Amino acid sequence: MVQFRKDNILDRLVIVNDSSSEVEGEGNRDDHNVGTCIYCPGNEHLTKPAVLVLVQKEGIVRRLSDTEDNRIDDWCVRVVPSSNPLVSISANGTYSNKPFYSEPAYGYHYLLVASREHCRPSYIPAEQWSNVLVALQDRVKWLYMQKGVSYVAVYMDYDASSGWHPNLNIVTFPYMPPLIEQEVESINRYINEAGLCPICNIVSMEDKSPRHLVSIENFTALCPWAPTYPYEFWIVPKRHGIQLLRMTQKEIDELATMLRVMLGGLYTALGDVRFSMIVHASSEKSRKQLHWHIEVHPRLVDKHGLEDGFGVHFLSVSPEYAASKLSVASRRELAKLVGIT
Ligand SMILES: [Zn+2]
Ligand SMILES: [Zn+2]
Ligand SMILES: [Zn+2]
Known part of the structure; x- marks a missing residue:
């Protein structure tokens, strides 16, 4: 069954x-x-x-x-x-x-x-x-x-x-999973109220912030403002229009570089840690938009009663500190690959 x-x-x-x-x-x-x-x-x-x-x-x-x-x-x-x-x-x-x-x-x-x-x-x-x-x-x-x-x-x-x-x-x-539904609803409410996509907004506001990790032409990586996991980071297309399924070969190659750089950086910064890597994208069968992104959740700590029982996440590492470690390591990886920092 x-x-x-x-x-x-x-x-x-x-x-x-x-x-x-x-x-x-x-x-x-x-x-x-x-x-x-x-x-x-x-x-x-x-x-x-x-x-x-x-x-x-x-x-x-x-x-x-x-x-x-x-x-x-x-x-x-x-x-x-x-x-x-x-x-x-x-x-x-x-x-x-x-x-x-x-x-x-x-x-x-x-x-x-x-x-x-x-x-x-x-x-x-x-x-x-x-x-x-x-x-x-x-x-x-x-x-x-x-x-x-x-x-x-x-x-x-x-x-x-x-x-x-x-x-x-x-x-x-057969329907949108609950977290995708929540992200889609929240993003579309923001678009209706503020007239812009919150993820597009974050991409531009985080560009020089202490949570910024590394950027290439069409993608950026950052530690989110209020992560659920210590050292959580996201890889985000800079342009709202980029669709996962409609990425050109150039965009695919750039995202591939980003994955190599960020997973290499994660390993250098934290060692061989457990993690989940999750793609959050719109449904092709829904007109509601979701500026797609990849979330990486390192599993450094077990979740406990506060998270499970009340939905409140506790972090002993600030995203700014996490970013300082991850950005050094990932920029080194990028330098090895393409010769720039
Ligand atoms: Zn957007
Ligand atoms: Zn095998
Ligand atoms: Zn997400």
Whole structure:
């Protein structure tokens, strides 16, 4: 059984999937076959056929896909159906109303394998991030054309504690997830009241602030004014018009540089810390705007009763101090890549 439920009071969205109760989430699936990593080159037959495979030869990237009988082994990026899906296109079951709201958790769940090797995400070169972003755009576009898909959520959960292929989860929902809904509502209210987008506003106001990290032509990185996690940072397109799905190759390459620079900077500043990297973008099926951005949440501390019980976040590191450490490290990474600071 895989169900969406909403709690009795707050409408908080919950996925109940008791068919995956023996598995702890998605991410590192190196333990499926003891001693065998199903994502390593040569083991392509151990996953379901990849729906998208990028193969890079002589500077040209080709988009291919596996078949049941033929697995492509010279890939640089693979997108495979998750072996432990959080949602399912074969989800069925009953619908029920409040106070016991439930519905089948219909959706797609893919894993984008971003590296042939087991490595830290900070190790991925900018060129490979470009390939990852091309594959991501391709798959997200396809998903938005499917029935029953109103939102495509993209995120990475990184934990250094075991051997790992950097990967992105791509999970669809039949409606906007609650936090996206909140951001969209809040941004659109601000646009209606103030006549400008709050994220565009932040980009220009934070440009020379103590929370600014690093900027390149079309993207900037900053520590937010009131973060939820110590050392949290965001990567934000400077122009409101840039859409994740409509990024040009130049913008993709710039974002790839930014990911390399910022994840490299995070590693240099804090070491091999756990983090989540989350894409917050508008739904292609909604006219409401969300100036998209990437949020990186380092998991340095466990959340406790104040956060869980009252929604109040406590930070022992100010975003200004966090920015002073992250900006030095990330600017050094940028200097190594493009020779400027
Ligand atoms: Zn592996
Ligand atoms: Zn904007
Ligand atoms: Zn956000």
